[in-house]
Amino acid sequence: MEKFTNLKSIPSYLSLQNIDTDMIIPKQFLKTIKRTGLGKSLFYEMRYDENGKVIEDFILNKEPYNKSRILLAGKNFGCGSSREHAPWALSDFGIKCVISSSFADIFYNNCFKNGILPIKIEDQTVVELSEYSKRKEEIEIDLEKQEIKYGNKVKKFEVDSFKKKCLIEGLDDIALSLEKTSQIDNFEKNIKENSPWLLKND
Amino acid sequence: MSKTLYDKIWENHLVHKQEDGTCLIYVDRHLVHEVTSPQAFEGLRLQKRKVRRPELTLAVPDHNVPTTDRSKGIDDEESRIQVETLRKNCKEFGVELFDVNDKRQGIVHIIGPEQGFTQPGTVIVCGDSHTATHGAFGSLAFGIGTSEVEHVLATQTLIQKKSKNLRINVNGELPKGVTAKDVILKIIGTIGTAGGTGYVVEFAGDVIKKLSMEERMTVCNMTIEAGARAGLIAPDEKTFKYLEGKTMSPKGENWKKALEFWKTLYSDKDCKFDKEVNIKGKDIEPLVTWGTSPQDVSPITGVVPDPANEKNEDRKMAMERSLEYMGLKANTKISDIKIDKIFIGSCTNGRIEDLRLAADLLKGKKISSNVSAMVVPGSGLVKEQAEKEGLDKIFKEAGFEWREPGCSMCLGMNPDQLKPKERCASTSNRNFEGRQGRGGRTHLVSPGMAIAAAINGHLADVRKI
Numbered sequence: 295m296e297k298f299t300n301l302k303s304i305p306s307y308l309s310l311q312n313i314d315t316d317m318i319i320p321k322q323f324l325k326t327i328k329r330t331g332l333g334k335s336l337f338y339e340m341r342y343d344e345n346g347k348v349i350e351d352f353i354l355n356k357e358p359y360n361k362s363r364i365l366l367a368g369k370n371f372g373c374g375s376s377r378e379h380a381p382w383a384l385s386d387f388g389i390k391c392v393i394s395s396s397f398a399d400i401f402y403n404n405c406f407k408n409g410i411l412p413i414k415i416e417d418q419t420v421v422e423l424s425e426y427s428k429r430k431e432e433i434e435i436d437l438e439k440q441e442i443k444y445g446n447k448v449k450k451f452e453v454d455s456f457k458k459k460c461l462i463e464g465l466d467d468i469a470l471s472l473e474k475t476s477q478i479d480n481f482e483k484n485i486k487e488n489s490p491w492l493l494k495n496d
Numbered sequence: 497m498s499k500t501l502y503d504k505i506w507e508n509h510l511v512h513k514q515e516d517g518t519c520l521i522y523v524d525r526h527l528v529h530e531v532t533s534p535q536a537f538e539g540l541r542l543q544k545r546k547v548r549r550p551e552l553t554l555a556v557p558d559h560n561v562p563t564t565d566r567s568k569g570i571d572d573e574e575s576r577i578q579v580e581t582l583r584k585n586c587k588e589f590g591v592e593l594f595d596v597n598d599k600r601q602g603i604v605h606i607i608g609p610e611q612g613f614t615q616p617g618t619v620i621v622c623g624d625s626h627t628a629t630h631g632a633f634g635s636l637a638f639g640i641g642t643s644e645v646e647h648v649l650a651t652q653t654l655i656q657k658k659s660k661n662l663r664i665n666v667n668g669e670l671p672k673g674v675t676a677k678d679v680i681l682k683i684i685g686t687i688g689t690a691g692g693t694g695y696v697v698e699f700a701g702d703v704i705k706k707l708s709m710e711e712r713m714t715v716c717n718m719t720i721e722a723g724a725r726a727g728l729i730a731p732d733e734k735t736f737k738y739l740e741g742k743t744m745s746p747k748g749e750n751w752k753k754a755l756e757f758w759k760t761l762y763s764d765k766d767c768k769f770d771k772e773v774n775i776k777g778k779d780i781e782p783l784v785t786w787g788t789s790p791q792d793v794s795p796i797t798g799v800v801p802d803p804a805n806e807k808n809e810d811r812k813m814a815m816e817r818s819l820e821y822m823g824l825k826a827n828t829k830i831s832d833i834k835i836d837k838i839f840i841g842s843c844t845n846g847r848i849e850d851l852r853l854a855a856d857l858l859k860g861k862k863i864s865s866n867v868s869a870m871v872v873p874g875s876g877l878v879k880e881q882a883e884k885e886g887l888d889k890i891f892k893e894a895g896f897e898w899r900e901p902g903c904s905m906c907l908g909m910n911p912d913q914l915k916p917k918e919r920c921a922s923t924s925n926r927n928f929e930g931r932q933g934r935g936g937r938t939h940l941v942s943p944g945m946a947i948a949a950a951i952n953g954h955l956a957d958v959r960k961i
Contacts, residue, residue, distance in 0.1 A: 311814050312689055312789050316928045321909045325560065325574035327534035327581050329642075339930050344916065368810060370690040373723065374928060375907075376625040377532065378641035396690055399659075399725050400625060400639055407643035454657070456518040468545070471651045474512050474520060478548075478653060481511045481522050491746035491754045492524050492618065494551040 296409040297464035301391055301435040303363035306353050307427040313367055314374035315401060319383040332379055333386030354387070358430055366423050367394045371412075372401025381408040391435050393442070395420055406457045409464070411437060413451045437462060498764035500661045501730055502696045505636045505761075509619050511653055520653045524618035525635075527604045528555040528591065528645065530582040531909070532623030536646035537585040548652045550590040554613055557582055558603045559909045561596055563872050563899035570596075575910065589649070602875020602901040605629040605843035609713065610877055612742025616731040616758040621648055626843050626925065628719040631728035632712035633735055634761045636696070638725040660770040662695035662724065663763070666703035668777040673959035675853070676711035677845060677923070677942035679703065680718040681783040685793035687773060692724030695771065698763060699729050703777040709738040710849040717844045718925050721790040730762040782958050784830055785927045785940040787818035792927070794830050796945065796957045802826035821929050822937050823917060831955055833939070837920040838869035838896075838950040839932075842906040845923035845943050846874030848881050854943040855887040857961050863895035864953030870897040870912070872904040896950070908933045921949035 323335045341352050353359045365384070371394040372380060381404045384392070390410055395417040405412045413435070419442075426433050426444055434443040437458060442449045460467060485492050499507075512520040533555070540547070547553065560575035570576040579596065586593040594600045600607060605626055608614040614630045620637040621627060623645040630637035644654055664683055684691075697719050699712075707715065712729050719727025736755060739745045746754040781795035792815075794801070803815040803826065819826065824833070840846075840854055851873065863869050871891050873879035879901055882888055888898045905912040906924035914920055914936025923946050927938040941949065944958040951961065 309810070309813070310817070311810050314926075314928045316907075316926070316931050320930055320934070321907050324531050324909060325572075325578055327538070327578060329535050339934055344934065368814075370693070370723070373689060374625065374720075374926060376623060376639040376641055378535075378623075378643060381641075396693060398690070398723060399693060400641060400720075404641035404643065407641060454518070455516050456514065456655075466543075467655055468539075468543070468647050468650050471520060471647065471653055471655065472545075474653075475651075477512050477520070478522070478651060482652075485522075489754075489757065491750035492615075493549075494744075 295407070295464045295466060298390065298409055298411055298437055298461040300437065301363050302432050304358050304430050304432050305364040305366050305393070305423060305427045306359040306362040307366040307424040308353065309368050309424070311368035312370045312373055315372055315377050315380040316374055318372070318380040319377065324377060324379055329382050330386060332383035333388070336383040336387045361388065363388055364391045364393065364433065364435065365389050366420055366427060367392060369395045369417065371397050373398040376400045378404045378408070381405050381410050385410055393420060393423065406461060409461065411435065411461060413442065415449065415451050419449055498767040500763040500767045500769060501634060501698055501728060501761055502636065502661055505617055505619065506658055508617065517657055519656055519658065521619060521656050522653055523621050523648050524552065525608070525613055525615070525620040526553040526648050527608055527620070527622035527627070528553055529559055529604045529622070529624065530557045530578045531559045532642050533585065533645055534578065534581045535642050536649060537589065539646040540589070540649060545650045547589040547591065547649045552652065553591045553649070554608070555582060555586050555591050556594045556601055556604050556607055557596055559903045559907065561902040562910050563902050563904045563912055566596055566900060572911070599876035599880060602878065603843045603846060603903055605717065606846060606874035606878065609633065610742070610875060612739050612745030615739065615745070615754070616735060617761050621654065625720045626717050628725065628727045629713050629717040629843055631716040631719065631726055632709060634728055634731035634758070636726055636728060639720065659696045659725070660694055661698070662692060662771045662773070663698045663700055663769040664773045664775065665701035666699065666775045666777055667701045668703065670703055670777045670780060673782055673944065674780050675942045675944060676707055676714040678780050678783045680715045681785070681790070681793045681940065682775060682780045684718065684722045684790050685783070686775060687722055689721060689789050689791040690723040692719065692722040695724045697722070697724045697727040699727060704729055705732070708849060709734055710847045713847065714844055718790065721925060731758050782942065782945050784945060784955055786822065786824060786830065787815065788821055788927055788929050789818070790925070790927060790940060792818060796830055796955065798830050800824050800826055800828045800830065831957065833955045834919065835867055835921045835949045835954055836918045837914060838863070838867055838946050839872070839905045839920055839922040839924065840870070840943055840946050841872030841874065841904055842924040843874065844925045846872060846878065848878050850923065850943045851878070851882050851887050852885070854947050855890040857944055857947040857958070858894045858950070859890050861894055861951050863950040866953045867950055869895060869950045870899055870905070872899045873901045875901050905932055907931060921946050921955060
C-alpha cells in the first residue's frame with residue numbers, strides 16, 4: 295500500500311449528510327475487475343448529466359477543487375453498500391483524506407486499506423474548515439502529530455494507533471497476519487477438538 | 497462475568513489480541529460473489545498467496561446475473577466477464593461455486609441459510625453489507641470490503657476491534673398486517689441511519705422471539721441500514737429445527753455436539769449492554785419510506801413530512817433534497833402516491849415465506865393497469881418450491897413477471913432498472929438516489945404492501961385488501 299504522507303490542499307466541501315457509497319460510485323462502475331480508473335466516475339450522478347456531460351457547477355468539477363486532496367463532508371459519510379470501489383474512486387481522483395463528524399463503519403475501515411485517512415471530528419470544526427474551502431485556502435494534515443492545521447490554528451484528531459502505523463508505513467496487513475500463522479494453526483487445532491462440525495474437510 | 501451473545505462469539509474467535517486492542521479473529525464461513533471478489537483473488541495471485549481454507553468459502557454469482565432466460569449466457573460484456581472471472585478464480589483456488597445455471601444459485605444471503613452453511617455461533621463474512629442477514633441464526637455476520645475479502649481468503653482471519661453492545665427489544669405483539677419488514681423499518685426510523693454505528697445489535701423481545709427464521713432474516717438483513725455492521729438474534733428451537741437436515745448442517749454425532757453448544761448461545765441474564773432501545777410492537781404500523789434514506793419512514797396512513805417543520809438546518813436541507821428527488825410535495829397523503837413499478841425480491845424479502853404471503857394476498861386479483869410488476873425469487877430453490885406450490889401461476893395470472901433468481905432491481909447492476917422518475921414500491925433495502933436506476937424513485941415496503949400497491953396502482957394499506 296502507498297504510504298500516507300502529510301497533505302496540504304484546498305479542501306472540497308460537500309455539506310450533504312448521509313452520502314452513501316452508491317452516490318460515491320454508482321453500480322454501473324462496479325462491473326470492473328480492477329481497482330484502478332474509477333476516479334473519473336467518482337460522484338458520477340452529481341458530476342455528469344444524463345447525457346454524460348460535465349455539470350460545471352458541481353464542486354469537484356471546478357478549479358481548484360478538481361485538484362482537492364481533502365474532502366469535507368456532512369455526517370454519516372460512506373453509509374450503505376460495502377463496495378471498496380468507493381475509496382478506490384476517491385483515491386484515484388486524488389482524495390487522500392476525508393473529514394466528517396461521522397463515518398459508516400465499513401467505509402471507514404476500507405479507507406485505511408487504501409491509503410486514505412478518514413478523520414472524525416466534531417461538526418463545528420467541519421463547518422469551520424469549510425470556510426477554508428470557500429476561501430480557497432489550503433489546510434494541512436499531519437498524521438504523525440494527529441493534527442489539522444488551518445490559518446494559525448491547530449486541531450488535534452483521534453486515530454487508532456495500529457491503523458495509523460499501517461498508513462504511515464504503507465504496511466500490507468495480510469503479511470502481518472500471516473506472521474501469526476502458527477497461532478491460526480493452533481486455533482484451528484482447537485476447533486477440531488472442540489467444534490469438529492465447523493471444519494469441513496478434516 | 498456475565499456476557500452478551502456478541503461477547504461470547506467474539507471471545508470464541510479470538511486468535512490474537514494486541515496491546516492496543518486490535519484483534520485477529522477467526523472466520524468460520526466466508527461467502528463470495530462476483531462483484532467484490534475479483535480484485536481480492538488478483539491480489540492473492542500477485543503476492544503468490546493461496547486460499548488458506550477453500551472449503552470454508554462458498555461462491556455464487558448474484559449481483560450481475562440477468563433474471564430473464566440465461567441459458568444462452570449474459571449479454572452485457574462487463575457482467576459476463578465478472579461472472580466468468582469468478583468461475584475462473586473458484587477453479588484456480590479450489591472454492592466451491594454455485595454457478596448461474598445451478599438450481600442452488602441465488603442471492604448470497606439466501607443460499608447460505610438455505611444450505612445450512614450459516615450456523616449459530618460462527619463468524620460469517622462476505623464482501624456485501626447485507627451479510628448481517630445471517631445474524632438471524634445467532635452468528636456474528638458482517639460485511640467487509642474487498643481488501644478484507646483478500647485477507648480472509650489468505651488467512652481465514654480478520655483484523656478487527658470489538659464493537660459496543662446495543663440491544664433492541666421489540667416487546668408485546670404486532671398488530672395484524674404488520675410484518676418483519678415493518679419492524680426493521682420502524683427500528684431504523686427510530687434510531688436513525690447512523691444510530692447503530694460502532695455497535696453490534698442484538699434483537700430481542702417477544703416480537704422477535706415469535707418471528708419465523710425467515711422473518712428474523714428480514715430484520716437482521718437491514719441492520720446495516722441503521723448503521724450497525726452486524727445484528728443478531730439468539731438461536732432457539734426454531735433455529736435448530738430450521739437447520740436440521742440442511743445439506744451443509746452438521747450430521748450425526750456432530751449434530752448432537754453442535755446442538756449442545758448452540759444452546760449456550762444467549763446473552764446472560766444480568767449482562768450489561770452499552771445501550772438499549774425499547775420499541776412497542778403495538779405501535780408499529782405498515783410502513784413505507786418517502787425519502788432517499790431508509791430512516792425516512794412513514795405509516796401508510798400518514799403524509800409526506802414538511803421540511804418547514806424541521807428545526808435542524810442540515811436535516812431540513814436533506815429532506816428538501818429528498819423530496820425534490822422523489823418528486824413529492826410535503827403533506828401529500830402517502831396513500832395518494834401513484835406507483836409505476838413493483839419489485840418483489842432481494843435478500844431482504846426474496847424467500848419462500850415472502851412469496852407465499854404475497855401470493856396469498858394476490859390470489860384471484862389483477863395488478864392495476866398503470867403498473868408493471870415482477871417477482872424475483874431469492875434462489876433457484878425458492879423458485880422451485882414456489883412453482884411446486886403454484887405461486888408462480890398466481891403471480892403470472894395477476895400480471896406479474898416471474899423471473900430467474902438474483903439481486904436484480906434491488907441495485908440494478910443487471911438490466912432490471914428503473915427509468916428516470918419511475919416510481920417503485922420495492923421490497924428491497926435501499927432507497928438511495930439512483931439505487932434502482934438513475935433518477936428512479938424507490939419506496940421501501942413489505943411484500944404485503946407491495947401487493948397492495950400493485951393492485952391499487954398507488955401506495956395502499958395492506959390491511960384493506
